Amino acid sequence: MQTPDQNNELFGSMAALAGLELSPERALALAETAAPIHTLLRTLSSQDLGETPPATAFSASWK
Template identity: 90%
Template sequence: MQTPDQNTEIFGSMAALAGLDLSPERALALAEAAAPIHALLRTLSSQDLGETPPASAFSAAWK
């Protein structure tokens, strides 16, 4: 799990790649705001969905 300090570096790197100026304080605020979202995504990705058929297997025909 990444800490807000590590995420601050990531947000800073992404901003630099996009050519944006991002202060360290703003990067820290973004990292702290993103932490609950990342925690939720980690929870969702750990769920075993079993044998879920792909969407292409869906047939909307009324039979």
């Protein structure tokens, strides 16, 4: 799991790539806010979905 300090660097790098100015304090605030969201997403992505058919297998016919 990334720490807020690591995410702070990530947010700073992403802002720089986008041509935005982001103060280190604001980047840290964003990193601290995003940490629980990243934890939740990591939990969801670790779930085994088994044999779930892809969305292309859906048939919308009214038969």
